[in-house]
Amino acid sequence: MVRRFTLIVLIAAAAVFSAQAEVRFSIRYHDKNIYYPGDNIYLKITMSNPVDSDISDLTFYLADNPLESFGFYQRSLTGEPMPPAQGFTASLSNKGAYRVIHLAKGQELSININLKEWLDLRTPGQYRLTGLFYPRMRGRNVGSIQADSVLDLTLMPKTDNRWEDELDIQVRTALIRRDLDPVSIVKETLESRRDSHYNRAALYLDLESLSRISSMADSPETLEKSLNEGDWNTIPGFENAVTSLKFISAQVFSHEASVRIKADYNPYGESFSRELRFYLHNPDGYWQIRRVEALSETDMDPVSYGQVNLNPPEVITELLNAVQRGDWEMALRYLDISYLIRNQQEYQDKWKDMSAGEHERALDDYRNKLISGRLEEEDKPLKDISDWKITRVSYTETEASVIVENSTNHQTAKGPLVEISEYTFRLLKPAIPGGRWQVSRYDTAIRRR
Incomplete structure (x- = not known):
């Protein structure tokens, strides 16, 4: 019976030992990779059995105390090693419990650890961090597996400013x-x-x-x-x-x-x-x-959002000010772009045959491109607004017209040329409590060059 038990233990140990060459071990930062002295530095460490492995059932030991299963050494760019954390050596003197882990092909096991438990992280500088995994836990003449990548670690100096x-x-x-x-x-x-x-x-x-x-x-x-x-x-x-x-x-x-x-x-x-x-x-x-x-x-x-209870000329003022500073998100709160989109060459002939969902997607695509700056300059509305003034206003309870005179300077071979154009803005206000004025369309005419 004793001989049989000894044989089983030796076979199990041999299985773990043979797994060392097959287990894949990796380390990476859990959330970031720039720190200051004294910060907690969390790493995600992963043991995996690759799909192309020759071992169908990868077996190793994993201690309840991660210090017994993993190691780290860290060196500065000049090769100077970083000392271990205070109490690190003492914590290894008492061996604790462990578990036997089995990983089939394609499986992996990950845990998060705090690097401060291994290393003294109080000195600012730039370092290279190497991780080690001990499939049979730490001990004399016990092999280890090095992580498949080395991490760069920067500890920024603490200064008042x-x-x-x-x-x-x-x-x-x-x-x-x-x-x-x-x-x-x-x-x-x-x-x-x-x-x-x-x-x-x-x-x-x-x-x-x-x-x-x-x-x-x-x-x-x-x-x-x-x-x-x-x-x-x-x-x-x-x-x-x-x-x-x-x-x-x-x-x-x-x-x-x-x-x-x-x-x-x-x-x-x-x-x-x-x-x-x-x-x-x-x-x-x-x-x-x-x-x-x-x-x-x-x-x-x-x-x-934006200003409330504006009258038609105030709406035009807010709209054109937003256009001039490139604040299209605010501008589109006062400008209904439906008229612009359905009159684009792409949609002129098919807009009436498109579904409501297709209409909405076309509007959203144009709106998102305009706001994010991905729309070509020539496709932007009111792109020629420069030096403008309101010249005439008329409105009822639900409809309004605001005329704006706009001056634009052009450089020509004969010198500066001032172009005077007229914008006619049509506004609508829903006949409901809290309804707000919005530009439904606008027309442009060149009056003088």
Whole structure:
């Protein structure tokens, strides 16, 4: 009986030993790869049995204490090793329980660990991190498997003003590589602003879009400088640090997204809440906040945002000001583009035969391209608006006409040429409580060159 039991143990040990050459071991960062001394650094470590493996049932031991199954060594770019974490050696003196793991072909097992339990992470610098897996746990003359990749780790130095400086390109690239979704982008931006980590808070802001609609910043560079210095009054919802956040809703499409949240504040002991809607897009391959709006109680859908109770000339003024600063999201709240779309050459002959769903998709495609800047300049509405003034207004309870004279300067071989054109805007107002004026169509005529 003793000999038989010994034989079974030896066979099991041999199976584990033979698995060493077959198990695939990988490490990667769980959420990000830029840190500061003392930060928790979480890694996702994975053991897998490849589909093309010769072993149908891969077997190894996994200790309840991960320190007994995994190891890490880290060296600076000059080859200097990083010391182990305090208490690391002592924690290995008492062997604990373990489990026998079986993985069939194509299966894998992943766990998350905190690197601080292995290494002393208090010294800033740039390092190379190598992971080791011990299929038979740590011990004398026990083999290990090295991870299939080596990770770069940057520990940024802690300085009093590090959040006031523009992030260098390596840090920006590393943070952007995390590929956060729109909700996570909004959450991290608000929390970084709360913690006075101003350069991190500005990372996912589309400064060009935000500066265009800001009355307090004349360029992206000016806006970024004021944000890094702690002046966030130009962006709704960021004037004060949030105390808590509540997610309400989100819509995410291929290139556009909107996120709605409720934010709580407590500046100077005064508690209040605000609902915010964030508009995001991803022109550079990652999500960026291009607009933030503070909502009132009546703001239940995008159509209802903006100025309320405007008369027809005020609507035209808001519309043309938005067009001139490139704020198409605001412009489309006053301009119904249905007339423009159905008269495009692509749809002129088939619009009446298209379904309501096809109409909506055509409108959404044009609207999204216009807002995200992907529409050709010649296809944009009101593209020639330059120096304009309202010359005549007439309206009833539900219909209106506003005529605008527009001057445009053209450079010719004979010198500057001023073109005078006339825009006639037709507006409609639904005969319902709370109905708002909107431009249903407009016509253009050149009066003088």
